[in-house]
Amino acid sequence: xxxxxxxxxxxxxAYRFLSGIFNYSQRTEQWVVCKMPPSYMRQLGIEGVVSxxxxxxxxxxxxxxxPDDDVTLFRKNGIIAIAQDYVVKFSQIPNVTADYxxxxxxxxxxxxxxxxxxxxxxxxxxxxxxxxxxxxxxxxLAQSGYGENVHLYDGQQIDNLWYYDQTSLHExxxxxxxxxxxxxxxxxxxxxxxxxxHVCGLKIPFDVAVIGVDNDEILCNMSEPAMSTINVxxxxxxxxxxAMVDRMVKDPSYQGEDIILKPLNVVQRVSSSIFATNDSAxxxxxxxxxANIDRRIQVSDILEHVPMSRRLLEQRFKQMTGMTIYNYITxxxxxRFAQLLLSSKxxxxxxxxxxxxxxxxxxxxxxxxxxxxxxxxxxxKKLGKRGL
Numbered sequence: 001x002x003x004x005x006x007x008x009x010x011x012x013x014a015y016r017f018l019s020g021i022f023n024y025s026q027r028t029e030q031w032v033v034c035k036m037p038p039s040y041m042r043q044l045g046i047e048g049v050v051s052x053x054x055x056x057x058x059x060x061x062x063x064x065x066x067p068d069d070d071v072t073l074f075r076k077n078g079i080i081a082i083a084q085d086y087v088v089k090f091s092q093i094p095n096v097t098a099d100y101x102x103x104x105x106x107x108x109x110x111x112x113x114x115x116x117x118x119x120x121x122x123x124x125x126x127x128x129x130x131x132x133x134x135x136x137x138x139x140x141l142a143q144s145g146y147g148e149n150v151h152l153y154d155g156q157q158i159d160n161l162w163y164y165d166q167t168s169l170h171e172x173x174x175x176x177x178x179x180x181x182x183x184x185x186x187x188x189x190x191x192x193x194x195x196x197x198h199v200c201g202l203k204i205p206f207d208v209a210v211i212g213v214d215n216d217e218i219l220c221n222m223s224e225p226a227m228s229t230i231n232v233x234x235x236x237x238x239x240x241x242x243a244m245v246d247r248m249v250k251d252p253s254y255q256g257e258d259i260i261l262k263p264l265n266v267v268q269r270v271s272s273s274i275f276a277t278n279d280s281a282x283x284x285x286x287x288x289x290x291a292n293i294d295r296r297i298q299v300s301d302i303l304e305h306v307p308m309s310r311r312l313l314e315q316r317f318k319q320m321t322g323m324t325i326y327n328y329i330t331x332x333x334x335x336r337f338a339q340l341l342l343s344s345k346x347x348x349x350x351x352x353x354x355x356x357x358x359x360x361x362x363x364x365x366x367x368x369x370x371x372x373x374x375x376x377x378x379x380x381k382k383l384g385k386r387g388l
Contacts (some may be wrong), residue, residue, distance in 0.1 A: 016235050020238020065077070121185070206274055208277075226336070
């Protein structure tokens, strides 16, 4: 099977999606993939892409097509075409899309569980996947009585993913009530938002809590602090798409159907780890933990900064967070350690030492109990996808 794949390969979505296709091909037949950047497609025009695909003998084209592209040209030339959601969904060909409403709902529930009362959404206007995530986000908040507490920024242009109007975004951020919980339409926008907060002097997650979408682990872990996100079953989507293409090739009467990616879970990192609470003692403890997560701290260290009995602080901390102080520290240290594994090529033992952990075997055991694999296995599994 010969696939022409037209998408933004700077994001991990493409690699995870191709991973699913690769897994399918391992069970059936070998797929040959040609990767074309969207910028080149815009230079060629849709007719030029069809001509190029015919010359290359492509069986299928999967791409981020523009709304006015005549995608029926592919089928007329004997090529299967599938649209990866970009601006609009197409009625003429199958779409690789997602349950965007549920994704927005999951983000809202994550923030509601942390006691937030002010919310915002950072996305694109007139882009199907951003608009629908926003609608799901607002709908769930409205059910809890916070529908009027949502602030929207949608001045971004999807044509320039890397660029944003700094002045208007900074003014918007400064105008928001604090603390505030912000859902970014995807991890790329979440990363931009975090950078903008730093420029404005806003502290994450204390002033602004942030969550993105797609679990682009490189992007999320290179954010400072590491960015929370919603993990989407992208690999399964690639597998199901490959299976559908196989069926479409064997049965020309089958026109295919939309592939709907499912949001799986919230991957909490530091950017949304705070709780919006009026309990000053718990908030002080949380601030101390996050500020000192790179060194080994004990509950006794926190008590030096929070004038309260250990028993009372533990009770109030667990009531707010649902876990003991020790477990909260452990989980967030492991998340931070995982971030360092992906942002550095140094040996695990050296990273552990910088992390105030001089017994690499000890932290490896704790890492495996939480992540389900050793630090070395985790690094290989996560970074290995980039080489697909």
